[in-house]
Amino acid sequence: MTEATAAISTEDTIKVFADVNLPPYFTGSIPLSYGASKLFYEAGDRTEVIDFLNAAEPQLAALAAACQPASFGLAQRDVIDESYRKALKMDSSQFAAQFSPLSSGIMKGIRKALFGNQTIEDIKVELYKLNVYGPGSFFKPHVDTPRGANMVGSLVVVLPTEHEGGSLLIRHREEEFSFDSADAIKKDGLRQAHFVAFYSDVEHEVSVVTSGFRVTLTYNLHLITPNSSIAPEPNPPELSTAGFKEICEGLKASLLPLLASPTFLPDGGLIGFGLTHKYPFTIHTEISTIKDYLKGTDVAFAKVCGDLGLNFALKAAYYESDNYSHLAKTWILVDEFPRFGEEVEGGFINAVIEKYHTQIAFDMSREPPRKDEKIYEDEEPEVHPNARPTFWLKPPTARNEVETPYISYGNEASMDYMYGDVCLVAEVRRKAPVQTS
Numbered sequence: 001m002t003e004a005t006a007a008i009s010t011e012d013t014i015k016v017f018a019d020v021n022l023p024p025y026f027t028g029s030i031p032l033s034y035g036a037s038k039l040f041y042e043a044g045d046r047t048e049v050i051d052f053l054n055a056a057e058p059q060l061a062a063l064a065a066a067c068q069p070a071s072f073g074l075a076q077r078d079v080i081d082e083s084y085r086k087a088l089k090m091d092s093s094q095f096a097a098q099f100s101p102l103s104s105g106i107m108k109g110i111r112k113a114l115f116g117n118q119t120i121e122d123i124k125v126e127l128y129k130l131n132v133y134g135p136g137s138f139f140k141p142h143v144d145t146p147r148g149a150n151m152v153g154s155l156v157v158v159l160p161t162e163h164e165g166g167s168l169l170i171r172h173r174e175e176e177f178s179f180d181s182a183d184a185i186k187k188d189g190l191r192q193a194h195f196v197a198f199y200s201d202v203e204h205e206v207s208v209v210t211s212g213f214r215v216t217l218t219y220n221l222h223l224i225t226p227n228s229s230i231a232p233e234p235n236p237p238e239l240s241t242a243g244f245k246e247i248c249e250g251l252k253a254s255l256l257p258l259l260a261s262p263t264f265l266p267d268g269g270l271i272g273f274g275l276t277h278k279y280p281f282t283i284h285t286e287i288s289t290i291k292d293y294l295k296g297t298d299v300a301f302a303k304v305c306g307d308l309g310l311n312f313a314l315k316a317a318y319y320e321s322d323n324y325s326h327l328a329k330t331w332i333l334v335d336e337f338p339r340f341g342e343e344v345e346g347g348f349i350n351a352v353i354e355k356y357h358t359q360i361a362f363d364m365s366r367e368p369p370r371k372d373e374k375i376y377e378d379e380e381p382e383v384h385p386n387a388r389p390t391f392w393l394k395p396p397t398a399r400n401e402v403e404t405p406y407i408s409y410g411n412e413a414s415m416d417y418m419y420g421d422v423c424l425v426a427e428v429r430r431k432a433p434v435q436t437s
């Protein structure tokens with residue numbers, strides 16, 4: 001490298017570094033969809049509601065009347081000084097807003113635009129106050145008082161009300177940015193909230209509101225790092241988690257000796273668990289995705305299988321329903337809900353076995369037929385040649401029953417239904433016996 005190019009590139013690089021300047025704010029608008037526009041607040045001993053998609057002057061005046069004068073931080077104290085800040089505030093304990101920066105997607109934008117998804121685990125948003133700026137209100141230039149060591153920024157959401165003035169001015173590195181939310185709100189027909197998020201070190205002010213009411217929700221943005229003093233989520237009470245752990249331990253303690261016993265499924269087989277809870281799905285749902293939704297004891301079954309190193313999966317289980325129940329020993333277990341566009345010949349079960357990847361389970365856990373029960377020769381349970389011996393440790397519950405319609409073929413084609421149940425099935429493997437010749 002020659003000296004000249006080295007000198008030029010150094011200068012260039014220095015210039016690039018000197019000029020780099022990311023905006024210190026993130027702004028945008030968000031439609032206040034149905035259900036996100038209402039705010040409930042305490043007014044004396046009454047609870048009032050205001051809908052920001054339809055807020056007339058008297059309702060805004062009533063909201064203002066329920067507020068208190070807004071203070072600001074000066075030398076570690078909260079002071080009220082109307083020559084510096086003339087505005088009204090309501091503490092977050094006094095109101096509930098349906099609007100949420102999380103469900104509206106604003107937080108996703110803030111994380112991306114202002115915090116670059118670096119090593120930051122998360123940015124927590126905390127509702128701070130509601131502010132009402134009536135005619136003549138303003139807030140002179142200031143930097144927000146840090147509320148906690150991890151506070152990294154503020155989010156201001158201006159709700160769609162008719163007003164003039166009240167621009168938010170942001171200053172950073174001799175640059176000024178102005179957000180005339182009043183104008184923007186008017187332009188989109190009072191349907192959208194406008195927001196600005198900015199870093200904690202950024203100076204800002206609110207210019208004088210000349211008419212109407214400017215209503216804002218303000219939020220603190222906190223940085224959550226592994227070492228931060230703010231816990232991302234409070235730890236749950238001891239009891240609730242201990243219960244789950246104990247259940248898993250109990251299940252494991254009873255399953256382990258069974259698996260270790262040489263007489264239990266000596267050549268391997270399947271163990272099944274009927275689900276305790278009901279899950280929302282249709283025959284178009286991919287069965288494996290239901291795993292993510294398991295609750296309560298159902299998660300416990302899955303966890304125990306996982307901990308014991310058993311392969312397990314959710315399956316749709318069907319049995320021939322026209323057998324007497326004590327003969328219904330053969331189940332078929334399928335990874336997806338069977339669907340037939342074509343006519344089904346030779347019975348549903350056989351058609352599923354033919355068309356889908358199916359495990360055939362021979363139920364070992366049912367009582368054998370009683371001695372005094374009359375069994376006809378042709379009712380004897382037939383064991384399918386590929387059937388695997390199976391124990392239902394908890395029988396299918398029909399709680400997650402799926403109705404599978406199909407056209408059965410007979411003298412006349414007719415519509416038939418099979419009922420299956422979603423359950424958890426785990427594989428019990430035994431070492432293959434040593435071959436002797």
Ligand SMILES: O=C(O)CCC(=O)C(=O)O
Binds near residue numbers: 139144
């Ligand atoms: O209402 C606004 O636009 C910002 C108010 C503000 O700066 C504050 O509450 O600290």
Ligand SMILES: [Fe+2]
Binds near residue numbers: 142143144204
């Ligand atoms: Fe501020």
